[in-house]
Every structure is written in C-alpha cells, then in structure tokens.
Amino acid sequence: MFRNGVTVLSLLAMLASSEVVSASDDWRTELEDVCGNTSEAAVLSHMELQKLIAKGERVSKALESECEAVRIVYQKRVQKCLDLYRNIADTMQPDGKVQPPAQ
C-alpha cells in the first residue's frame, strides 16, 4: 500500500515536471515579448506599458518554479525590464500625458 503510494506520488511528480517543461516555453516567449520592447519603452503608451508590466510579472512568477540555473539569470533580467517600464510608466499620468521630470 505504502509502496503504491510512493509510485503514485512519483508519477504525479513526473506529470508535474512535464507540465513545468511545457510551461517553460510559455514564459520564454513571454519574456521575449517583454524584454524585446525595452529599446522603445520611451515611446510606448501607458496602456502598452501596463500590459508589458503585467506580462513581466507573470514571467517572474513562472520563473519561481524553474530550476536554479535558469532562475538566477532570467529573474534578474525580467526584473531589469520591469524596472524600466515601471519607471517610465511613473513619469506618465494615466491619460498618457508625459510629466516633465522634476528640476
């Protein structure tokens, strides 16, 4: 009985890990979306920025279940992209008007 339980558990674990593998492709494409746009971050609208931030946050969450080697690199990268978008979004009012930087 106990041994069966272990088998079921390990089967479950295998299933779970295979799911992570399939999920990993998702975050990779999403990460590409998020960080592929930083070069033109300055000309994006407030809406677009918010979308990218939401997507970035999803990637960041998905990364938490990844193996360490992947996590240490990509978590930092997505954070840098998020920081930039958030900073630029902060300079705008929600209506999209740009606030002049404080002198």
Next chain:
Amino acid sequence: MNRVFVSLILLVGATVTWAQDGVIKRRLPPFEYGRVIINNYSQQAGLPPVVFDHWLHRSKYSCRLCHLDIGFSMVANSTKIRAVDNINGVFCATCHNGKMMMNGSIIFPACAKEYTREEYKVCVRCHQLEPNVTLGKKFTSFVKNMPVEKFGNGINWEKAEREGKFKAVDHIEGVSPTRPKMKVPNDMLLKANLEGMPKVIFSHTKHAAWGGCKLCHPGLFSINKGRSVYSMDEILEGKFCGACHKTVAFPLNDCRRCHAAPVEG
C-alpha cells in the same frame, strides 16, 4: 569611565581613517584597468581567485550582453558566481562552454566537477596562479591598432567601435532577446554645479550603443523620481556616472572628456 574609553576608541579610529587620506593612489597600468578579482568561493574551493579583465571581453562583446542578457551584476563580486552555475551553463559558461566559437577558435570551457591534471591548465586561465604573460602580450598587440587615449586602458573604446576597429557582439542565439532598432533620445548638455566649469556633453547615442536603456535606467538614473542634480562628490564615490566611469569605462581623471562644452563669455 566607559565614556572615556569610547572617546579614546573614537580618537584612534579617526587617526586610522586619516592615514588613508591625502595619499597618491596607485595608477593602474593600462593593461590592468578594469580588472576584477572575483573571490567569493574560489579560495574555499582550493583554487586561486579569478582574475577577470574587462578589456579582453569588451573588445569582443557589448556591455549589455553580459550585464543584462547573461545577468552579471555591475558591482564587483556581487553576482556570487558559483562553479555549479557554470556547470549548469549559466554566467561564464554561457559562452565558456567549450563549444561556442570566437574568431575561429573554440572558447575554452569554464568549471567542472572533476578535472585531470591536464584539464587543470584550463582552470588556471581564469583562476590565475601567476600573472598571465600571454594576455599581457595580447594586450600590447591589440592596443597597437586602436585609437589612443589618456587614462584607463589607453584605448578610446568609443571611437574604436564607431570606426569599426573591432566589432562587439551584441547577440547570442537563445540567450539575448531580439532587439528592435532603438529610439535613442537626443544628446544632453548638463550644467556643472560650479559657475564657469565647462558643461558636460552627454551622448545617449554613445552610451546606448554599448548598454541599451536598462543598464542605466532606472538603476543608476531614474527617469523621473531620483534626482536631476548630482554632485561630483557622489560620482567620485562610484554613484551615477561613477558606477562605470570609475572602474571600467574611461576614468574620471579625464576631466575634459565629459566637461567638453566650450565656456560661454
């Protein structure tokens, strides 16, 4: 009585800090400028610390490739690279994997769980036991074709890149994100705090060519929040411009390189 003791300690402490002030610091030879000694775990693992030379790497790759795509921090020794990370194929091993090619030769691999006596010779290419003489010679021959400059590596990197003296790789397949063409803000004229000091000509274009946006924004310079006024003091302490221009990019002694605008009147 305790107070007496404390004030004595404070006095002694003050004398110690004085001793470090007002002394001419060693000027690094061009070859050593930008060198980082990485020693988080090396000595614990029975290996000499890693001697990392920026000049060698920046002659082949852009700043953002390593500091954004591969994920190296810009503060020395804060990435905490472990051998296991390199074995897993991240950080150094993103390129140093024994497979990737550079200028027609294979880039030697970084870190392994086990190694033979023969393979140990590869370890000491980074975990240097003694100064790397071949690298010194490499530098001398590399510098010969480069536009000269005072200070730092003695190389005007910006000019060299612009004139195509070398090509800095900016993309590694499967590691770097796709980079659409950048919309670079205009150059800026920054006013110096001291009246009559030449203004600083800051070029977004020159900086973005190496670093893109994220290398500086918002970590070093926040676009809105932070400050639009920062002092030379802070820069000399390694904040703002000093984050790169104190250790790797051309150093701060080159006053005129930044304070380049003609003075009015």
Next chain:
Amino acid sequence: MGTRIFGVVLVISTALLLMGLSMDNKEDIERILKSTPPTGPFWMYGTVIMNRLSTDAEMKPVVFNHWSHRAKYTCRVCHLNLEFSMKAGDTEISTDSFHSEKYCGACHNGKASFTLKCGPKFECPKCHMEEPKVLEQTFAKFAAPLPKTGFGDGIDWGKALRDGKISPKNSLGGENTIVPLPEKLRQPFYFGTASHRSDVKFSHEQHSADLDCSGCHPDLFNIKNKGTQKFTTEANHSGSFCSACHMKVAFPMRDCRRCHSTMASK
C-alpha cells in the same frame, strides 16, 4: 563625575587636534620643524632613482632629475599627457617598444632630445648613470642663471617663471585640453590655522597653470566641502596632501613662509 572626565578628554583631544595646525608658540614651531625632514644637497632634490627593471637587465639604475625637465615642460605634460604616475615605481617604463615610445621615448626619440633606440645617437649612460655625482656639475651650470632660494633645489622656480628665465611648454604640440578655471576657483583660498597670522593663502590659479584638476583631486584632496579638516601638519609632512609634491619636487615645506606668507619672522 563621568561627564566631567568626558569633558576633560574632549578638551584635551580638541587641543591635540588643533596643535597640528597651531603655529602660535615657539615650541610648536620647533616641533613642526623637527618633523620636517631635511632635503639634502640642491642637486639631489627632485632626483628619482628608477630601478624597477634596470638592475635585472644588468644596467645601472636610471637617475632622473626633475629640475632639467621642469624648466622645459609643465608638470601636466609628463604626469598627465605622458601618464607618468606621481608615485615612484608605479609607472611601467620598459624598453618594450609600446612602453618606451609612450613614456620617456615620447621625447627621447632622437628628434626632440637624445634617443633611447639603438643607433649613433644612442646614449644609455645619460640616464643609466655610472656615477650620479656628475649631475652635481651639470646642475651647477644649469642653476647658475636662475634665481636662488635656500630650500629644495635652491632654485626659485616661481620667480624664474615670472622673470621669464624659463618658459615651460604646456603640451607636446597636441591640442590644448586644459579645463578653464571657474571664477570661484580663481580667487585665492584661505586655509585657517590656529593663529590667523599664519593662515595659508592657496592659489588654484598657480597650481592649475602646471596641473589639471585630476593631478590633485580627488586622491590628494577630495572635493568635499571642509574635507581638509583631516589635514594635520604631521600627515602633511610625511608624503600626504601638499607634501606629495612639496617635499619631493616642488619647493619643500621647510620653506614655511612660501605658504604661511604672513607668518612673523623669528
């Protein structure tokens, strides 16, 4: 009771700190003069023995004199443009072509001055001196027409410059990239001492004629407001702050009145 002892200690420590700057009584002056190292014969002042690689290469060490060079060029030319460190032993001068053209070889190339390279004008012993004492005669001849002082190398360089006896060049023919001095820095700075009779008047203008900002800032003097509070006479006499130059090459600090210009005579 504790507070009292603390107060006493505070007074004593403040007094100790101020003593470094005080020139008020005879004993203090004597103490400070004692801490000022003597500078030796005139011809040796500002002479640097360079032996980073010479002896290993079976050559005599290089005997470099500042006096003959500073008559022709300002400090900036060698210490900024040619990147000679101001710290002895720091500069990687070698016969290697890259380095030799860069440092001494920038002028000593057979055109501007005698050459370092092989050929008819190759004169090793001119620098790798067999007998440094020959410099004594060279110096005597060199210094004869220049205004005298009793300190350092015995030459009043400031007066020599003002009288037009020397006219050192500010560059090696390249473009002039000197930072113009902002108005505020053109005014003299006053460094207070315990007695204002001995206050020091410092001129950025005189110094910047010879050096760029980075010659002194931020290593020797940080640019923080009131950063010079850490200044003590002892530190200032032992290779730090002013003495980085004014104990080795520029007029030495035994020449008190050059800086403490209004100090009463004994």
